Amino acid sequence: MSTGKDTRAAGRAGAEYQALLARDSRPVPQVLASQSPEDLGTEPLSAARYTSQAFFDLECERMWPRVWQVACREEDIPEPGDFHVYDVVGRSLLVVRLADGGIRAYHNSCLHRGRRLATADGHAQNFRCGFHGWTWNLDGSIRSVPCRWDFPQLSDDDLRLPQAQVGTWGGFVFVNMDPGAAPLEQYLGVLPLHFERWRLEDCYKAVHVAKVIRCNWKVAMEAFMESYHVIATHPQILPVFADASAQYDVYGEHVNRNLAAFGAPSPHLGEDAVAPGEVVEGMLAMMGRRRPAGGQPEGEAGARAYLGDLNRASFAKAFGGDYEDVSDAETIDALVYNVFPNFAPWAGFAPNIVYRWRPNGRDVGSCLMEVMILKRCPTGQPRPRPVRMRLLSEAEPWSAATELPVLGPVIDQDMGNMPHVQDGLDASATGRVHLSRYQEVRIRHFHRTLDHYLG
Ligand code: FES
Ligand SMILES: [Fe+2]
Numbered sequence: 001m002s003t004g005k006d007t008r009a010a011g012r013a014g015a016e017y018q019a020l021l022a023r024d025s026r027p028v029p030q031v032l033a034s035q036s037p038e039d040l041g042t043e044p045l046s047a048a049r050y051t052s053q054a055f056f057d058l059e060c061e062r063m064w065p066r067v068w069q070v071a072c073r074e075e076d077i078p079e080p081g082d083f084h085v086y087d088v089v090g091r092s093l094l095v096v097r098l099a100d101g102g103i104r105a106y107h108n109s110c111l112h113r114g115r116r117l118a119t120a121d122g123h124a125q126n127f128r129c130g131f132h133g134w135t136w137n138l139d140g141s142i143r144s145v146p147c148r149w150d151f152p153q154l155s156d157d158d159l160r161l162p163q164a165q166v167g168t169w170g171g172f173v174f175v176n177m178d179p180g181a182a183p184l185e186q187y188l189g190v191l192p193l194h195f196e197r198w199r200l201e202d203c204y205k206a207v208h209v210a211k212v213i214r215c216n217w218k219v220a221m222e223a224f225m226e227s228y229h230v231i232a233t234h235p236q237i238l239p240v241f242a243d244a245s246a247q248y249d250v251y252g253e254h255v256n257r258n259l260a261a262f263g264a265p266s267p268h269l270g271e272d273a274v275a276p277g278e279v280v281e282g283m284l285a286m287m288g289r290r291r292p293a294g295g296q297p298e299g300e301a302g303a304r305a306y307l308g309d310l311n312r313a314s315f316a317k318a319f320g321g322d323y324e325d326v327s328d329a330e331t332i333d334a335l336v337y338n339v340f341p342n343f344a345p346w347a348g349f350a351p352n353i354v355y356r357w358r359p360n361g362r363d364v365g366s367c368l369m370e371v372m373i374l375k376r377c378p379t380g381q382p383r384p385r386p387v388r389m390r391l392l393s394e395a396e397p398w399s400a401a402t403e404l405p406v407l408g409p410v411i412d413q414d415m416g417n418m419p420h421v422q423d424g425l426d427a428s429a430t431g432r433v434h435l436s437r438y439q440e441v442r443i444r445h446f447h448r449t450l451d452h453y454l455g
Pocket of ligand 1 (some may be wrong): 111112113114130132133134
């Protein structure tokens with residue numbers, strides 16, 4: 001039964017985004033000029049998935065230790081002995097660069113009486129436990145034990161640091177604590193093929209900002225999986241963002257995506273409500289840029305082509321290389337992929353946004369959200385050093401991170417919902433959450449996969 005007068009059929013939504021691509025000023029790569037919809041039905045979700053300690057504990061026990069998850073960027077640990085401490089739901093891994101350039105992940109727990117071997121990122125020749133001094137080589141073999149004679153029960157083999165699996169893709173280091181897990185390549189499904197052209201491995205981490213948010217980690221993540229909330233949460237971008245024309249695709253178990261057009265007005269505003277010139281002005285204002293002299297965009301495709309031209313020229317200037325064959329869509333649109341459970345890299349050639357969400361320790365009601373921006377390594381120059389993560393305090397809004405110029409204030413609008421969603425779920429009379437059939441299919445897809453792990 002329908003209660004609205006919106007007669008746009010669900011099937012049309014992806015078609016609208018595809019129609020925009022068809023009018024792009026450049027040929028659009030096939031991975032974008034295609035759809036992979038999946039109808040996952042209309043069943044409600046239980047609110048307890050976000051609020052119950054028992055459900056959270058099940059995720060900690062059955063999901064987190066069995067999935068491939070991003071630990072850091074390869075460039076975060078460039079030299080032998082560089083290491084990163086990756087913590088998730090009370091587990092901790094030491095992700096280490098070895099002398100031969102390989103990467104290993106050791107469980108960050110001393111085999112003697114359990115002290116964490118490292119508490120923060122750093123560089124080491126070997127890992128020496130601060131409690132009694134047991135020491136390991138970078139390759140995980142035991143180096144020395146004070147009064148070794150007093151541990152006749154332990155061989156060198158017993159004293160090898162237990163490892164998690166390690167894989168790399170797109171310049172990211174992934175880890176998986178399940179020794180029996182299928183390889184990363186298999187887990188990622190279509191992702192490597194889709195990103196072949198966008199080569200995130202040729203980028204460096206230019207921005208990395210994080211903040212603890214008072215809501216379940218899935219509440220935060222799912223707020224970034226659909227454009228449906230834009231009408232109420234970010235109404236100021238409606239003149240430049242075709243929210244309700246967005247496309248949603250599902251690929252196998254672990255990957256889904258949302259393709260949404262910037263440089264085209266929202267269907268909510270009605271046809272011809274925003275002139276192409278106003279779209280361009282709105283986009284330039286949002287990006288904090290001035291319109292160059294000359295040239296007036298004509299029609300919707302004209303506005304996108306105009307913005308595409310500006311971006312192609314500015315990317316070439318900033319990073320070197322040739323962007324002439326890059327489509328308008330790849331320079332302006334929100335092309336957001338999610339990899340189960342918690343990693344979301346943007347596709348295309350605009351500086352690529354990357355999101356990651358993790359529970360805050362073992363707290364069902366708070367999480368850590370991270371926003372990174374990857375920029376292309378300038379051609380012919382040494383790879384710029386990546387930034388370190390900046391953790392915002394509870395009092396600091398995302399807009400305090402001036403390195404997120406456009407994004408910060410928009411994310412603050414999202415944050416305006418989060419604690420209230422968590423509180424509202426706790427207060428729910430029905431114990432149910434209803435999802436739209438098309439525009440929120442990625443959330444449904446996520447929960448289906450989560451159930452497979454929990455089952
Ligand atoms: S707990 Fe690490 S050496 Fe004793
Ligand atoms: Fe948002």
